[in-house]
């Protein structure tokens with residue numbers, strides 16, 4: 176396959192993935208926007224004024240970047256996990272296997288689709304937050320870097336999950352037992368400087384902490400942790416997950432008996 | 433003549449230990465219409481699965497039009513189209529989208545794929561706008577949708593795993609016409625089917641596989657000719673008694689108006705008729721008891737009388 180053919184194959188897959196989440200926007204785009212809107216109302220408008228300023232920022236200002244990041248994480252992950260697992264379940268993934276499409280195109284197509292959904296939802300949530308507080312960008316390049324890398328990492332993780340899952344239940348295990356706790360304890364709602372030392376140390380083992388803080392730094396210019404650590408962590412995770420997915424595919428895990 | 437498909441020593445042992453293929457060798461010439469026959473569980477779909485990247489072979493070599501499928505899997509796959517045994521499209525998609533999507537995966541841009549997909553759908557009787565959502569198609573229509581999908585990249589080798597299962601007679605004939613026409617235009621076709629008349633009607637060469645081994649392969653006409661005995665059913669003009677039947681033949685009376693006779697190689701029907709004539713038995717019509725390929729098949733897979 177020459178480059179043009181590969182590009183058409185990738186574009187075809189992306190076209191379908193994006194078409195899918197746009198078509199069912201009531202299940203894919205609306206719920207996260209509503210949930211985050213509720214967070215903004217409860218924490219930002221109702222509780223926020225009673226909470227001390229953190230690093231000199233009002234509470235709503237402080238939590239918006241974290242909540243945007245949270246939506247990016249869950250939506251990138253679940254888009255790939257459910258779309259790809261469904262393709263395996265319905266066996267329509269065989270259309271890709273039978274075609275002269277190399278494994279990396281399959282990964283790129285699904286992961287690209289998941290990233291686009293994560294980024295789109297993140298953007299919509301940010302848009303909703305404007306109703307509560309104007310947004311400021313300390314460094315747009317850092318915002319973009321964290322946005323793209325985070326959606327990449329979690330879309331890749333969703334792909335691995337869908338590949339090893341045997342039942343539909345298996346693709347909700349990671350969001351429920353791993354993503355949700357790690358995000359809530361990842362400094363979305365508080366600065367880890369408020370925690371007792373032991374919890375502060377434990378929090379530093381949570382990769383999501385670095386993403387949330389780095390992303391927040393891009394908006395506010397304040398962070399608990401140096402930004403470069405977040406970027407390096409994300410790139411490391413992305414590299415490892417790309418390798419993992421390609422290895423699983425080469426071994427035929429989940430797709431070839 | 434070029435070889436469209438060459439398989440050497442192909443084996444597959446599934447993870448549970450079941451040996452689905454045991455050293456299969458198979459050659460299909462370019463332009464051939466080839467039948468792959470075998471009872472349930474013989475290993476046909478496993479073989480096709482390996483060819484189309486759905487099943488990992490345990491050992492063996494495959495060349496598709498000379499392309500080594502292990503060294504250049506994508507180049508080999510680009511030459512093939514497959515109609516799988518089981519439905520494997522997203523039922524929530526529109527038929528046209530299913531075809532355009534598949535075309536895109538072969539590097540055919542959307543603008544080119546759309547008219548082509550439309551044409552294929554019409555050719556397979558799925559052009560009606562009522563038939564847009566794959567989920568709403570009948571079983572036979574779903575199968576034709578998969579045929580259309582397999583043709584979207586104009587494959588040089590078309591592989592069909594029981595394409596006519598559950599398709600009514602009229603549509604089956606329609607499909608036969610399409611396949612014959614494709615074959616005449618140069619597409620090499622491999623077909624599995626449990627309808628042996630279908631294989632005999634369409635195909636030139638065949639392989640019979642059972643328990644993962646090829647039992648026999650070659651031109652259908654030659655193989656059928658090797659059958660040593662044929663059984664005919666004769667309808668008689670009038671009731672006959674057992675005493676009337678000539679001796680020296682393997683004749684059985686089914687009812688007073690019907691006889692069954694085994695005709696071994698070396699005996700001609702003229703001789704049979706002469707003997708019956710001499711006894712005053714008048715035959716109105718005659719037919720093979722079963723399709724000849726069917727007899728060969730049953731014989732080879734060990735369920736025949738021979």
Ligand SMILES: Nc1ncnc2c1ncn2[C@@H]1O[C@H](COP(=O)(O)OP(=O)(O)OP(=O)(O)O)[C@@H](O)[C@H]1O
Pocket residue numbers: 432446447448450451452470471472473474475476477478479517
């Ligand atoms: N995924 C699998 N895991 C384990 N065994 C399998 C698997 N797929 C098929 N088999 C076994 O391999 C053998 C060959 O199956 P296969 O589907 O190739 O047969 P077939 O010739 O296509 O039969 P049919 O005419 O019923 O479609 C069977 O015994 C089957 O049970």
Ligand SMILES: [Mg+2]
Pocket residue numbers: 476477478517593
């Ligand atoms: Mg089969």
